[in-house]
Amino acid sequence: MKLAKLSLRLRIFLAMILLVLLASILIAGVTIYQYNEEAHDYHQDRLNRKEENIKASVEYTIKETTYPVIKENVPLIFKDEIYEIATIHNMEINLYDLEGSLLKSSKASFAADSIPKCLDADILNTLSNTLEKRYINNTIENGEGYLSSYSVITDQKFKPLAILHLHYLENDDFLNKELNEFLERLGYAYIIMLLIAIVLAYFLSKYITKSLKTISDKMNETRLEKRNKKIDIDKTSEEIATLVQSYNSMIDELEESAVKLATSEREQAWREMAKQVAHEIKNPLTPMRLSVQSFQRKFNPEDPEINHKVDEFSKTLIQQIDTMSSIASAFSNFAKMPAQQNETLNVVKIVKLALDIFNEDYIVFKASEDEIVAKFDRTQLIRVVTNLVKNGIQAIPENSTRTPEIIVEVTSSDKVVNIIVSDNGKGIIEENKPKVFEPKFTTKSSGMGLGLAMVKNIVETYNGNITFTSQEGMGTIFKVTFPKE
Incomplete structure (x- = not known):
C-alpha cells in the first residue's frame, strides 16, 4: 500500500508509533555502545593497575636478589618469584629478552607450549621506538578476548633487562549480565510506553483529523x-x-x-x-x-x-x-408552473374526458381497470393527455398509406399509474431524440415546441417521469408514470 493512499489520521498514528519504536531502538543501540565503551575502559584501567603493581613486585625482586642484575641472570632472578607474583596478582606473566626470545613464564611447563617463543618484529620495533616503551594489543583465543601488555623492565640504573608480557583475560560476563538486565528492564518500559503511545496516537490523530473530517464532509456536500x-x-x-x-x-x-x-x-x-x-x-x-x-x-x-x-x-x-x-x-x-392540487380522482375517467375533445376516429382508448384512483390535478392531467395525443396526431404523415392509429392506455401496478400513448407515425430520428423534451424544439412547421417540455414539467412536479421509445418510420410510444399518492 502506498503511503500517499493512506488517510491523514492513519499516517499520524503510524508516524507516532514509528517514532516510539525508532526511539527505543536508538536508545538500546546507544546503551549497548556505551556499555561496550565502559567495558573497554574498565579492562584497560584494570590492566594498567595490574601492570603497575606487577612492575612494583618485579622491581622489588630485582632489588632483593643475590644474583648479579644482568640480562643473562633474569631466568635465575625470577626462577621461583615469577610464580609467586603471578599467583598474588592472578595474572599470567611472561619474560622475554630484549631480542624477543622467551626467558621465563608463569605457566606450567606442559601449558607453556602455547606461549609464543619469540615476539613479533612489530612489537619489538614499537618498544624500541616509543618513549613509553610499552605496547598493547588485543587477541582472540578459544573464542575469548585477551589484552596483551608488553613493557620493558630495567635494573636500578634504568638499564633495560627484559620485556615483561602480561596476558589479561577480558571477562565480560558480569558486564554482559548487567547489560542484559538493563535491556530487559528497558524493553518492559518501552512496551508500556508503546501501549501508551498507541492509545495516545489514536486519540490524538482522531482529535487532529476531526476538524479536517468536518471540513471534508462539508466540501462533499x-x-x-x-x-x-x-x-x-x-x-x-x-x-x-x-x-x-x-x-x-x-x-x-x-x-x-x-x-x-x-x-x-x-x-x-x-x-x-x-x-x-x-x-x-x-x-x-x-x-x-x-x-x-x-x-x-x-x-x-x-x-x-x-x-x-x-x-x-x-x-x-x-x-x-x-x-x-x-x-x-x-x-x-x-x-x-402547475399547482399541486393533489385531487383524488379516477385517472381512467379523466383520460376519457380528455379524449372527448378529439374527433379522430383512429384514437383508441384502453384501460386495465374501470377505476384507477390517484392524486393529481385534474386540469394538469388533461393537459398532459391532450398534448401527448396532439403530438401523436401531428406525427402521422398526411399521405401515409397506412391506417392511422393512436392508442391511449391506462394501467396501474403497485403504487404507480402508467399512461401510455403510442402512434404509428413517422417516428423520431436518432439525432433528435436527446432534444425531444427541450423547450423550443420542434420538427413541425408551426408551433413553439413547448408541448412536451410542459408535459415533462408537469409530470416531474408530481414526482413522476416520462420516457419514450421511437423507431423512425414506425411510430413512437410515450410512457408517463406517477405515484398514486
Whole structure:
C-alpha cells in the first residue's frame, strides 16, 4: 500500500508509533555502545593497575636478589618469584629478552607450549621506538578476548633487562549480565510506553483529523444549486481555523456566483424565449399584412364576387389570429408552473374526458381497470393527455398509406399509474431524440415546441417521469408514470 493512499489520521498514528519504536531502538543501540565503551575502559584501567603493581613486585625482586642484575641472570632472578607474583596478582606473566626470545613464564611447563617463543618484529620495533616503551594489543583465543601488555623492565640504573608480557583475560560476563538486565528492564518500559503511545496516537490523530473530517464532509456536500452551510468549529488550531475561514469565504463567493449565474441564466432563457415568441408571431403577421394590402388594392364595391372575397379574406385573418392565439396560450401554459392540487380522482375517467375533445376516429382508448384512483390535478392531467395525443396526431404523415392509429392506455401496478400513448407515425430520428423534451424544439412547421417540455414539467412536479421509445418510420410510444399518492 502506498503511503500517499493512506488517510491523514492513519499516517499520524503510524508516524507516532514509528517514532516510539525508532526511539527505543536508538536508545538500546546507544546503551549497548556505551556499555561496550565502559567495558573497554574498565579492562584497560584494570590492566594498567595490574601492570603497575606487577612492575612494583618485579622491581622489588630485582632489588632483593643475590644474583648479579644482568640480562643473562633474569631466568635465575625470577626462577621461583615469577610464580609467586603471578599467583598474588592472578595474572599470567611472561619474560622475554630484549631480542624477543622467551626467558621465563608463569605457566606450567606442559601449558607453556602455547606461549609464543619469540615476539613479533612489530612489537619489538614499537618498544624500541616509543618513549613509553610499552605496547598493547588485543587477541582472540578459544573464542575469548585477551589484552596483551608488553613493557620493558630495567635494573636500578634504568638499564633495560627484559620485556615483561602480561596476558589479561577480558571477562565480560558480569558486564554482559548487567547489560542484559538493563535491556530487559528497558524493553518492559518501552512496551508500556508503546501501549501508551498507541492509545495516545489514536486519540490524538482522531482529535487532529476531526476538524479536517468536518471540513471534508462539508466540501462533499457543497452544491452549486443549493444553499450551503458554513462550518462552525470552536477551539481548534490556527491552521484549521484558517482553513475553515477560507472555506466559509468560498461558500459566500459560491453563493454570490450562484445567484449571479441563476439570474444570468433566467435572463438568457427569457431573452431566447422572447426571441422565439417574436419570431412565431411575425410568421402569421406577414401573410396578414399581405392579405390586407392585397384586399385594399383590389377592393371594388361593385365587384359581383365581393362577398366571396371578403369571406376568404376574413377566413385568412381569423386563421392567422388563431395561430397567434395558440402561440400565446402555449407560452402562457409553459411559463405557468402547475399547482399541486393533489385531487383524488379516477385517472381512467379523466383520460376519457380528455379524449372527448378529439374527433379522430383512429384514437383508441384502453384501460386495465374501470377505476384507477390517484392524486393529481385534474386540469394538469388533461393537459398532459391532450398534448401527448396532439403530438401523436401531428406525427402521422398526411399521405401515409397506412391506417392511422393512436392508442391511449391506462394501467396501474403497485403504487404507480402508467399512461401510455403510442402512434404509428413517422417516428423520431436518432439525432433528435436527446432534444425531444427541450423547450423550443420542434420538427413541425408551426408551433413553439413547448408541448412536451410542459408535459415533462408537469409530470416531474408530481414526482413522476416520462420516457419514450421511437423507431423512425414506425411510430413512437410515450410512457408517463406517477405515484398514486
